[in-house]
Amino acid sequence: MKDLYERLRELSEDEARSLLNDLLNLTVPFTEQGNGEQKALADSIVQMYEKSVQHSHSLRVEAEQRKSMVHLVCSMSDAGSLKVALSNLGNRADNEVLSFNDCFSVGPIKDIDRAEGQRSREFWQMEKLSGFMFNHHMNREHQIQRMIEKITAIAEHNSIIIWCADNAHDQVGLRFIMHLLKNRTNSVHMMNVSELFRLNAASMQTNLPHYAQGLLERDVYLNIVIGYEQAEKIIDSERRRYEAEWMELSLEECTLRIWEDGKIKLAAEEELDRRLIAIIDKLAIESEDGFVKAGAVIGELQDHYFQLIDFRFTEYRLWTLISDGCLAFRGLPNAMHQYSVRNNKGRTI
Known part of the structure; x- marks a missing residue:
C-alpha cells in the first residue's frame, strides 16, 4: 500500500x-x-x-477577492516578466495578470470583438503565419474571445493597469482594451514602459529606443514595476479618445501597422519588402554565393527596424518575395535556420 x-x-x-x-x-x-x-x-x-x-x-x-488590482498585458512573454517582477516585490498574491497571445501589429483587426471578426483574423493567420495553429491551440486561455470574457468579467471595484510600450502592437492593444472597458466605472491606469524608461535618468546608457518591454534590462524593468501603484490614471477624455481611435482602426482592412511619430500608421504588407532586400544585399557581401540564412535576415530586421512585428509575418513576406521571383532559396523550408535566400539581381519589387 x-x-x-x-x-x-x-x-x-x-x-x-x-x-x-x-x-x-x-x-x-x-x-x-x-x-x-x-x-x-x-x-x-x-x-x-x-x-x-x-x-x-x-x-x-x-x-x-483578495486581488485588488488587475494588470492587462498584450503578450504572454511580457505577462511572464511582470508576474516574476511582482513576485520579487512580494505583491503577486494581490495582483492578477491577464494577457493576450497575439500580435496586433499584423493581421486584420476589423470587428475582432465579435465572432465573425475573430474568425476572419484566425483564417488570415492560418494562411500567412507558419506554426500559427499549434501556438494558438496551446494557449486557448489567452485567445481573443477568452480574453474578452475575462476583461468584461473584471469586478467594478478592481483597479486596472494596462501595460504598453511605444510600438504598434501594444498601442493597438491599448485601444482595443479601452474599447472593451467602455462604460465601465473601473479606475484605469497606464504604464508605458518606453516613457518610463526615458524618465529613468540612471538607465540612459544607450541611444537605442526601448520600444518593447522585453528590451529593458532586468534591473531597470524591476525599478519600473516598483512604481506600478502610482501608475498614471487615464482620465475620461483620454478614454473616449482611445475608444474613438479603436473604432477607426477596427474599420480598416489593412494587415500591417507600424508606430511612427507617436502614432499608429497603417501600412501595406509590402512595407517590409525593400528593407528585407537591402538586408539580404548587406549580409550577402560576406557570402561566397550570395545566400544568407533566413533567420539572420529576420534577426537583422528586428535589430534595426525598431518595430514590434511578428517574426512569422516577416517570414511570410520573405516567401512572398521568393514566390514572386525576387528571391531565390535553397534548403528545407520548415524552419528559418534550415534555408537560405539570395537576391535575384535585376528583379524589381
Whole structure:
C-alpha cells in the first residue's frame, strides 16, 4: 500500500486528473445501480469529491477577492516578466495578470470583438503565419474571445493597469482594451514602459529606443514595476479618445501597422519588402554565393527596424518575395535556420 502512495506522488497533474476521471466513471454508476454496500461506498466517494471541489472553488474565489488590482498585458512573454517582477516585490498574491497571445501589429483587426471578426483574423493567420495553429491551440486561455470574457468579467471595484510600450502592437492593444472597458466605472491606469524608461535618468546608457518591454534590462524593468501603484490614471477624455481611435482602426482592412511619430500608421504588407532586400544585399557581401540564412535576415530586421512585428509575418513576406521571383532559396523550408535566400539581381519589387 505504501508503494501505491509513493507512485501516486510521481503522477503529473494531467495524469492525476485522468486517473480521477477514470475512478469517477467507475464509481458513479454504483450510486444508482449498486447494492447496499456498493451504493453506500459510491455515495461517500462522490460526496468526498464534491466537497473537495467546492472547497477548492471557495479558495479560488477568496483568492480572487483578495486581488485588488488587475494588470492587462498584450503578450504572454511580457505577462511572464511582470508576474516574476511582482513576485520579487512580494505583491503577486494581490495582483492578477491577464494577457493576450497575439500580435496586433499584423493581421486584420476589423470587428475582432465579435465572432465573425475573430474568425476572419484566425483564417488570415492560418494562411500567412507558419506554426500559427499549434501556438494558438496551446494557449486557448489567452485567445481573443477568452480574453474578452475575462476583461468584461473584471469586478467594478478592481483597479486596472494596462501595460504598453511605444510600438504598434501594444498601442493597438491599448485601444482595443479601452474599447472593451467602455462604460465601465473601473479606475484605469497606464504604464508605458518606453516613457518610463526615458524618465529613468540612471538607465540612459544607450541611444537605442526601448520600444518593447522585453528590451529593458532586468534591473531597470524591476525599478519600473516598483512604481506600478502610482501608475498614471487615464482620465475620461483620454478614454473616449482611445475608444474613438479603436473604432477607426477596427474599420480598416489593412494587415500591417507600424508606430511612427507617436502614432499608429497603417501600412501595406509590402512595407517590409525593400528593407528585407537591402538586408539580404548587406549580409550577402560576406557570402561566397550570395545566400544568407533566413533567420539572420529576420534577426537583422528586428535589430534595426525598431518595430514590434511578428517574426512569422516577416517570414511570410520573405516567401512572398521568393514566390514572386525576387528571391531565390535553397534548403528545407520548415524552419528559418534550415534555408537560405539570395537576391535575384535585376528583379524589381
